[in-house]
Each structure stands twice: as C-alpha cells, then as structure tokens.
Amino acid sequence: MSGIEDPVDDLSVTPPKRWATGVPAVTHALTYSLEQTSVRRTALTLLNINQARGTDCPGCAWPEPAAGKRHLNEYCENGAKHINDEATTRRVTADFFREHSIAELGAKSDYWLNQQGRLTEPMIKRPGAEHYEPVGWDEALEVLAAELRRLDSPDEALFYTSGRVGNEAAFLLQLFARAYGTNNLPDCSNMCHESSGSALMETLGIGKGSVSLDDIHTADLVFVVGQNPGTNHPRMLSALEETKRGGGKVIAVNPLPEAGLLRFKHPQKARGVIGRGTAIADRFLQIRPGGDLALFQALNRLLLEAEDERPGTVLDHAFISAHTTGFTDFADHARKIAWEDVLAATGLSREEIEAVHEQVLRSGKIIVCWAMGLTQHKHGVPTIREVVNFLLLRGNVGRPGAGVCPVRGHSNVQGDRTMGIWERMPQPFLDALEREFGFTPPTKHGLDSVDGIRAMRDGTATVFLGVAGNFVRATPDSDVTEEAMRGCRLTAHISTKLNRSHTVCGDTALILPTLGRSDRDVQAAGEQFVTVEDSMSEVHASRGKLPPASPHLLSEVAIISRLARRTLGDTPAIPWEDFEADYGTVRDRISRVVPGFQDFNARVAEPGGFRLPNPVNQHVFRTPSGKAVFTRNDFTMPDIPEGHLLLQTLRSHDQWNTVPYAMNDRYRGIHNARRVVLVNPDDLRDLGFADRDLVDLVAVWHDGRERRAADFRVVAYPASRGSAASYYPETNVLVPLDSVADISNTPTSKGVLVRLEPARGAASWDG
Ligand SMILES: Nc1nc2c(c(=O)[nH]1)N[C@H]1C(S)=C(S)[C@@H](COP(=O)(O)OP(=O)(O)OC[C@H]3O[C@@H](n4cnc5c(=O)[nH]c(N)nc54)[C@H](O)[C@@H]3O)O[C@H]1N2
Ligand SMILES: Nc1nc2c(c(=O)[nH]1)N[C@H]1C(S)=C(S)[C@@H](COP(=O)(O)OP(=O)(O)OC[C@H]3O[C@@H](n4cnc5c(=O)[nH]c(N)nc54)[C@H](O)[C@@H]3O)O[C@H]1N2
Ligand code: SF4
Numbered sequence: 001m002s003g004i005e006d007p008v009d010d011l012s013v014t015p016p017k018r019w020a021t022g023v024p025a026v027t028h029a030l031t032y033s034l035e036q037t038s039v040r041r042t043a044l045t046l047l048n049i050n051q052a053r054g055t056d057c058p059g060c061a062w063p064e065p066a067a068g069k070r071h072l073n074e075y076c077e078n079g080a081k082h083i084n085d086e087a088t089t090r091r092v093t094a095d096f097f098r099e100h101s102i103a104e105l106g107a108k109s110d111y112w113l114n115q116q117g118r119l120t121e122p123m124i125k126r127p128g129a130e131h132y133e134p135v136g137w138d139e140a141l142e143v144l145a146a147e148l149r150r151l152d153s154p155d156e157a158l159f160y161t162s163g164r165v166g167n168e169a170a171f172l173l174q175l176f177a178r179a180y181g182t183n184n185l186p187d188c189s190n191m192c193h194e195s196s197g198s199a200l201m202e203t204l205g206i207g208k209g210s211v212s213l214d215d216i217h218t219a220d221l222v223f224v225v226g227q228n229p230g231t232n233h234p235r236m237l238s239a240l241e242e243t244k245r246g247g248g249k250v251i252a253v254n255p256l257p258e259a260g261l262l263r264f265k266h267p268q269k270a271r272g273v274i275g276r277g278t279a280i281a282d283r284f285l286q287i288r289p290g291g292d293l294a295l296f297q298a299l300n301r302l303l304l305e306a307e308d309e310r311p312g313t314v315l316d317h318a319f320i321s322a323h324t325t326g327f328t329d330f331a332d333h334a335r336k337i338a339w340e341d342v343l344a345a346t347g348l349s350r351e352e353i354e355a356v357h358e359q360v361l362r363s364g365k366i367i368v369c370w371a372m373g374l375t376q377h378k379h380g381v382p383t384i385r386e387v388v389n390f391l392l393l394r395g396n397v398g399r400p401g402a403g404v405c406p407v408r409g410h411s412n413v414q415g416d417r418t419m420g421i422w423e424r425m426p427q428p429f430l431d432a433l434e435r436e437f438g439f440t441p442p443t444k445h446g447l448d449s450v451d452g453i454r455a456m457r458d459g460t461a462t463v464f465l466g467v468a469g470n471f472v473r474a475t476p477d478s479d480v481t482e483e484a485m486r487g488c489r490l491t492a493h494i495s496t497k498l499n500r501s502h503t504v505c506g507d508t509a510l511i512l513p514t515l516g517r518s519d520r521d522v523q524a525a526g527e528q529f530v531t532v533e534d535s536m537s538e539v540h541a542s543r544g545k546l547p548p549a550s551p552h553l554l555s556e557v558a559i560i561s562r563l564a565r566r567t568l569g570d571t572p573a574i575p576w577e578d579f580e581a582d583y584g585t586v587r588d589r590i591s592r593v594v595p596g597f598q599d600f601n602a603r604v605a606e607p608g609g610f611r612l613p614n615p616v617n618q619h620v621f622r623t624p625s626g627k628a629v630f631t632r633n634d635f636t637m638p639d640i641p642e643g644h645l646l647l648q649t650l651r652s653h654d655q656w657n658t659v660p661y662a663m664n665d666r667y668r669g670i671h672n673a674r675r676v677v678l679v680n681p682d683d684l685r686d687l688g689f690a691d692r693d694l695v696d697l698v699a700v701w702h703d704g705r706e707r708r709a710a711d712f713r714v715v716a717y718p719a720s721r722g723s724a725a726s727y728y729p730e731t732n733v734l735v736p737l738d739s740v741a742d743i744s745n746t747p748t749s750k751g752v753l754v755r756l757e758p759a760r761g762a763a764s765w766d767g
C-alpha cells in the first residue's frame, strides 16, 4: 500500500513521565484513530465501545463498571487505538499479494504489516509458490479439511487460540478439535497467565481471580506487582483512584518506575484534566527482577513473627483452621528465610520491607494484583503461591475488599479458558461434552504453545491452525519457531489483519479473513452478537456496529462451523449449520456444558450481563482436601553472573502485543525507535558502556546456539540494578524455547540472561 514506509529507528529520549493519562492521551488516541479511519467511523466505534449494548473493547480484560454507572466515554486512550486499528479503512486486497511476494512481506516490520489494513478475502499459498493467490471459501476450507482428514493421528494437528476470540467461537473450536480427536489446543494464555492458573488452581482450587471491581474500590490496601497498568490496563487507574478516595492505599512493586503507578490524571473528570491528578502508589518498591518471591516470603516471615510477639492479633486463626491446610509446614519454612538472601534478591532495604509490613498490619482488607512481571519468570508459579500464602495468613481470600487479582491480558482470554480452550481440561468438562454431544472426547492431554513448537520442530505436528493471534511473533525463540512452522505441511490463520505469521508458511498456507469485534455480524437467523468474560468473571455481550471490512469475510463462528462439517461430516452428529445461523444455539449448548452458564441466553440479555460464581468467595475450595492450601516454596532468585543483565521483554505504550502502532513509548520518554534497551546508568558504567551506545543483545543459554538481537541503542534509565528492558516481539529471538517457568511451561519472557556486546554493525532484520 502506498504512503506507509517501514520505519527507521531514529531515537530521541525525553525524561520518563511522572504521570499517566489526561488530555495528551486523548489527543494521541484520536490522532491514531483518524489516521486509520474516518471521523464518522471513529465517532461510531468510540460511542459504542464498552457500552451496555455496544462493542466490548478489543483491548485488555479490565472490567467495565456496572451497566448503570458507565461514562459516555467508557474507554481509555489505548482502547480507542485498539478498536480503531481494527476499524481502519485501509484494505489488503488480492492485488496487494500479487504485488508483494511472501519473501518480500517477510522482510517487512511488524508495524508495516499491520498498517496495510484489514484482510479482505481468503488467500492461499500453494506448494512451491512465492505469492499468495485468491481462493474461494469452499476450496480454502476443503484444502484444510482434507489435510486434517489425511493425518495418521489427530494429534498431528495444532489448534491455537488468541484471547480476542469470543466465547461462541472458542466453544466451537474446542468442540471441533475434540470431536476430531485431539486436545492440542495451545493458546496465548500458555505464554501469559498460565503461571497464575497453575498456582491458583493448586492453592485455591480455581485458576481465576476472586475479586470484583467493588472489592478493588473498597480495599484498604492494593498491591500492584509486576504490572504496568498505565499502559496495559489504563482504566485500572480509575479503579485505583476510587480505592484511594475511599482511604485505601496502593503499593507498587516494579523494577521500573512506571508512569501510571506514580500519578494519574483521569481523562473523563475535570480534576483529571486540569488538576495535578492522583498519586496512585503510596509506596513504590523498586525491586530487582525476579525478587518478588523473596519479598513475599519476607512479608510472611514478618507476619509470623508479629503473631509470635502479640499472639492472637495478627493472623486470622479462625480462617486458617477452618479453611486451610499446610500451615505448619509452610510456617516452619517461612520462619527460616534469611534476611541477607531477601535483601540480595529484592535489592530493597530491610526498612522498606518493614514499612510495608506495618502497612499490612494496619489494613483489614488486602488485594494483590499482578501480571506478566510475576508470571513470566522461571519461578513464576512459586512466586504466586507465596502471594496466596501472604493473603491466607490474614484471611484475605473470599471476603469483600480482599483477594487475588491476576489481571488478564486479552479481552476474552479468561472466557476462552472457561469455554474449554485448554490442552488439559479436567475430566468433568469432557464428561459434560460427551453427555451433550454423544461422542467420547480424547483424554490424553494435548500440547501447549511451547510443546506445540517442539512437535512442529520434530515433525510430529504438521498442520497448524491459528484462530486470531500472531503465533510466530508471540512465541519465544523466533528463529527456532519459524523453522518449525516452515516444516509444516499446512499452516492456516483466521485473522483480521496481516502479520508475520502469514509470511512464515508451511508447504501450503491459508489466510482466512474474518470479522472483527467492531463489524456487524449478520447470519441466517439475523443479526448476531458474541459474548466475552472479563478478568473479574463478568460475562456480557458484544455487538459490532460497523459495516464489515469486506463483503467476503466470514465470522469466526462460520469459519469454524464450516471447517468442522467438512472435516467430520455427520459423525458425530453436531448441528454445525444451526450454530452458524444462530449463535443463540451455541449458547444453549454452553449453558448445558459449562458450569455457571445456566440460562445463558436469558441472562446475557440483561444490560451488563452477569458474573460467574467464584466458589472461593463462599470459602469453597475445589482442591483435593477441600481447603485452601498453604505451600512451602524454596527460596529462589535469578542468578545474574557478573557482566550480565536479566532482560525483561515488555510492551511499549504504543503497541498491542506483537503489533506496534507507532515507534514511541511516550510514558517512558522513548520516541521513534523500538530497538532500544533500558539499563540502569550504574550498570552501564560497570559494563563499560555509555548512553546511546549501539549494542547487540546476546542471550546466555546452555545449548550452544547463538541468540543475538542486533543493533540496539542503550538508554540510561532508572531501572533497578541488574535489570534491562527491551520491547517484545523484537527480542523474542533471545528467549530460548527451553527457558520456561517450572510447572506452567510459560516462556521466561521477563527473565532472559543476556550480555551486551558492541554492535557488529551490519544492521539486519531480526526475524
Ligand atoms: N496497550 C496495551 N495493552 C495491553 C497489551 C498490549 O500489548 N498493549 N497486552 C495485553 C496482554 S495480552 C497482557 S498479558 C497484559 C500485560 O500487562 P503487563 O504485565 O503490565 O505488561 P508488560 O509490558 O509485559 O509489563 C510487565 C510489567 O512488569 C514489570 N516487571 C518485569 N519483571 C518484573 C519482576 O521481576 N518483578 C516485578 N515486580 N515486576 C516486573 C515490568 O517492569 C512491567 O511494568 O496487557 C494487556 N494490555
Ligand atoms: N517476549 C515476549 N513474548 C510474549 C509476551 C511478552 O511479554 N514478551 N507476552 C505474551 C502474551 S502475555 C501474550 S497474550 C501473547 C500474545 O500473542 P497473540 O495473542 O498470538 O498475539 P497478538 O499480537 O495479540 O495477535 C495479533 C493478531 O491477532 C489478529 N486479530 C486481532 N483481532 C482479531 C479478531 O477479532 N479475530 C481474529 N481472528 N483475529 C484477530 C490480527 O491478525 C493480529 O495481527 O504473546 C506472548 N509473547
Ligand atoms: S482499560 Fe482495557 S478494556 Fe478498558 S478501554 Fe482501556 S484497553 Fe479497553
């Protein structure tokens, strides 16, 4: 497409911002929206976003306030960018693919690919071809179905889901995969909150958060750990502002002094536009990367010692004895945590930690919120288990104003799991599927994202279907993953926009373009809506309002239903055509298979929808013992040998996961460049580098393979000692496939051991 160039890095740096949101943010959102689309479409998308009968924001999973309490502008700067990135009037047509070979597209940046606009018709790359060419829907789906039918084993196919997919399509995808005979349902959650799910399932018996928006508003103390809400969950700041107005306190724990954590100006309130805003974090703990396990172990030790000094006043003994197991074993271990280890791991002073402890003692109701800064470390699962220990000690689980809050990423990532997108769904779910649909689902666990890549690499998986997402950019070890994908017989993607995964093809490759959230969806039975579940288990409807991006698009539900019918025929007897015609019939099935969804159609018709029950809030713990579980977690801290840094790969303010919208990271003061690495000035000095030096990042891993991200500018930045930060996905090439979190198998995207080398020069695309 004309007018869009591959950006060239042209770094300029301004001091990091001390506050987030307000008028500049609104202006930035509108500028991006108007670049992408017209005034009329921008007005339409923005008026509908997050309204009770409107379109659910395709951004993050932060919940909306109750239906009656929403602003007319119930969205944030980034939500506006996300929806208008989808509502763009730019189009990728058959001509575009005739003009550009796949190799040419593969040399373009993620930014450029996304800027080309919405995909408009199905395309195929045939074996040996260098270009995609147009293909009809029937032929495209038959090519895919035929490949699936000819596999020796259904386990040679992978069905990937990204968390933007609505509940109905997700339910049908897992139904199709299981009726076909496999549990190979890797998803983006494997790389995201899997560590949270693992830890919470084991300790509380459910892999979800327990709090509601009201709980956040009424808590006495909220921890925000390993999370950058000013960028990634902007409206969480409005909720925290409310907490503060009610007298609650906020403690932020992060290696970076993130703007939104420090001060917030509410864009929809006069005091936010003209005032100084609200200081969000009462206390900021600038922790060393991976030091959170040690921090919570220290806090737990302090609580146990305080209880020893003043028996009966610190711990919630009634709660502990009635509802938990494992206390003694945990406590014996926690008392032995050594302060010198804690101080080394956290980089904090004992006084700082003791001050937090005092705050904890003053707070009746405590919530801990977290995101990728905890989950994407090797010891992510034990860290989150230790957070649970901390909350259990004072009964801060399952009562108002208290609890666990893993803040989810994609708008429906939690819903997709609820619908059965998981390679390890528990037996009762599979039994319910069997009762409802009359076939026996496979019980052997399937492959997650990392194991799926290994299987493609080893040739034991040969067909890949991605429903939304950008698999080769989201996953670790980019070179290894791309090689694995290229080894497939067939790769296919159901997508709204062009991305790098479309350029990394198996022998045959398919692009199956689909409706987005903002597009009106009309089927045989009339206008349809889809449903989503947010991070706080609120389920509600989402209706697209814009004319579809192209007349040739099919909805995700339609594509999956047609593919399933072509692949499976009438066995088992599943009414795929009815599902496509009327999504209400899918919801009827969901209501009989998925717990908590009884009367789904009726309840989701209410404005704002309904909240799924969380048994934890009735003090019901679905663990083997029926109780919440204290765990004993070995002290662990990342080993950062001299001369090295622990690199975290994170999001700029101007991107949606693998998709950069611009080359800036406004709050951190980075402009016109993404190939930058933020390092503490003292570390830089010790390593013999200076601000703005051009370096290569080289990963240190024991398999002998070189992993290098070339030509990054060093930026001296107030990051905690020993840490470095760079943007994802440019740095995924550095994350070794085998570097995963224990238990959850999540890539350690926040804990990559690297060294800096002077750049070798020869700027090259990192792949
Ligand atoms: N605008 C926008 N919004 C998004 C997304 C997006 O790409 N763009 N992505 C969505 C998705 S899928 C997700 S999962 C979420 C992600 O939301 P976040 O988890 O907030 O995203 P990251 O940018 O990965 O930031 C991780 C944060 O953890 C901190 N951190 C890193 N290591 C450590 C550590 O060891 N300890 C502590 N305490 N902190 C650490 C980092 O400094 C950073 O502030 O955002 C969602 N929302
Ligand atoms: N190094 C590193 N790697 C990471 C992370 C990290 O912090 N560091 N974070 C991880 C996390 S938390 C996540 S969640 C994953 C994200 O991984 P993914 O979810 O796979 O990636 P996205 O970038 O969100 O996918 C963007 C693509 O989705 C498609 N899309 C958008 N909307 C729709 C829709 O409505 N329907 C359909 N069918 N397609 C749509 C578009 O084609 C777009 O190009 O990445 C993970 N990878
Ligand atoms: S906070 Fe998240 S869901 Fe809400 S408008 Fe912003 S991006 Fe969308």
Ligand SMILES: [Mo]
Pocket: 188, 191, 192, 193, 408, 409, 410
């Ligand atoms: Mo995520």
